[in-house]
Amino acid sequence: MHFKRRDLLKGTIASLLYSIVPARSSADQPDKLPKRVLGRTGLEVAVLGYGAMQVSDPAIIRHGLERGINYIDTADCYMGGRNEKVVGKAVTGIRDRVVIATKVHISSESRMRKSVDRSLKSLGVPSIDLVQLHNIRSRDEVVRKDVQIAMKKMQQEGKFRFTAVTTHSNQVEVLKAVMEDGFYDAVLVAVNFRSPDRLYDTIRQAAEAGVGIIAMKTQNGGYSDKDIPELTPHQAALRYVLRKPGIHVAVPGMLSKKMIAENIEATIRNADLADVFRLEHYQRELAGRSCSFCSxxxxxxxxxxxxxxxxxxxxxxxxxxxxxxxxxxxxxxxxxxxxxxxxxxxxxxxxxxxxxxxxxxxxxxxxx
Structure with missing residues (x-):
């Protein structure tokens, strides 16, 4: 899919019609983030979540939580197993205010159980909010009964509250399978401002069916935007995704307080047509380097x-x-x-x- 101005104009204007739920804030609370309900989980999450996979300092994550973020995405395999420990330290004393999502790879029941138990220990929590199957690529993986049985057992034991899958490839197929099968409660999906319409259409349909939708890779992988001043294309890209129907929360990676502040600004500031030009510039910067996950x-x-x-x-x-x-x-x-x-x-x-x-x-x- 080649990026065209008329396509982005159409998408930007349409997305403005699906505005972020107004922030419950006043003039003295400018950082109060808007919230949405994560599908049938019923969890109320700020539209800006925290992709923690590269963060080694719990104080940075804690700062984001103090600014209103209440959803954290991590995994047992991030940072050689250390990332969940960082997240655990960040939520100390405020666990009840934060939704924690981690991941497990499809394997035998015993290996999946060991992975989840390891996550519980690393996070230092008695239960996890969302456990996601990592990197699902097909309908067959979504509907595997042995995996569903293993997940259900652990869920009934109280190890976690809700089930989900993550996907980078064949995403339309995976979303449709989750929607039709009905076992999993949410999907972590890779989307950005260049993702195909059929992916966004399927996201909307899945959300309407009660599936929680978490967006990752929204800002095209952290490539430099040093030549673009003021409001960054990363912010414009994040706003574009958050205004697409069906997206409940996005989880960009944030390595500093500055990045947290920029992304919060992106969620509380209205999109405008100037975003089109920022994203066009960003598209040129990314030419030949960044995937739209069209499959x-x-x-x-x-x-x-x-x-x-x-x-x-x-x-x-x-x-x-x-x-x-x-x-x-x-x-x-x-x-x-x-x-x-x-x-x-x-x-x-x-x-x-x-x-x-x-x-x-x-x-x-x-x-x-």
Whole structure:
């Protein structure tokens, strides 16, 4: 999907009609964040959540919570297992005011149970609000009964309150499966201002069916915007996503108080048509570097791999500049990157003009 001004104009104007729920604030409380209900979970969450995966200082997360954020996304595999401990320290004394979401990989029941128990210990909490299956790619994974049975047992034991899945690829298929199957309560989905209309349409339909929708990768991976002054394109990109029907909360990564302040400003300030020009500029900056998660590359690839794992790893290494995060992606991702790097004839034409083979070779070199 090539980015066109008329498409963004249409999307920006339409999204203005779906405004963020007015903040319950007064002149002396400018940081009171608007809230939405996370689907059938009934959890009331601020529209700005905290993507904690790169944060090593609990004081930074605590600052965000004091500013009104009340949803934190983490995982057992982030920072080699240390990230959940950071989150646990950040919520000390205020656990009842915060919604905590973590993740578990699909595996045997015993391994999944060990992972969840490890998360409980690291977080220092008796129960987790939301446990999400990590990196789901297909309907088959969504409807796996052995996994659902394992999740249900742990839920009934009080280890967590609600179930969810996370997805980066085949997202429309995954969303539809969650909506139709009815077992999982929410989906963490990768979206940004260039995501295809069919993805946003499916998000809206899922939300209308009661599925909670959490948005990640909303700001295109942390690439530099140093040449764009004042209101940043990151803020415009976040506002664009939050005004799309069906999105309940977004979880951008925030490594400093400055980033927290910028994202809070983005959620309480009305969008305007100047955002179009900021995002156009940002699009040019990102040309050939950032994925829209449209998944069209999977169908084009003769091996059914496509370039999603390559693009996501590129974002972690070159956008976030976080090799540890890239290394935590797992063996399946590394195998796909190696397959792309070694492929003699690439059949994929990326809609965002990413050189999949070239990027795969760079990523393989960095991770070797």
């Amino acid at each position: 069209s590359c999977i169908d084009q690839c003769r091996f059914g791999v496509g370039g999603l794992d390559v693009a996501r790893t590129m974002m972690y290494l070159e956008g976030y500049r976080d090799k540890r995060l890239a290394m935590a992606s797992g063996r399946d991702v590394f195998a796909n990157i190696r397959l792309c790097a070694d492929c003699k004839i690439c059949t994929v034409s990326c809609s965002q003009n990413i050189d999949i083979k070239g990027a795969a070779q760079r990523m393989h070199h960095h991770l070797a």
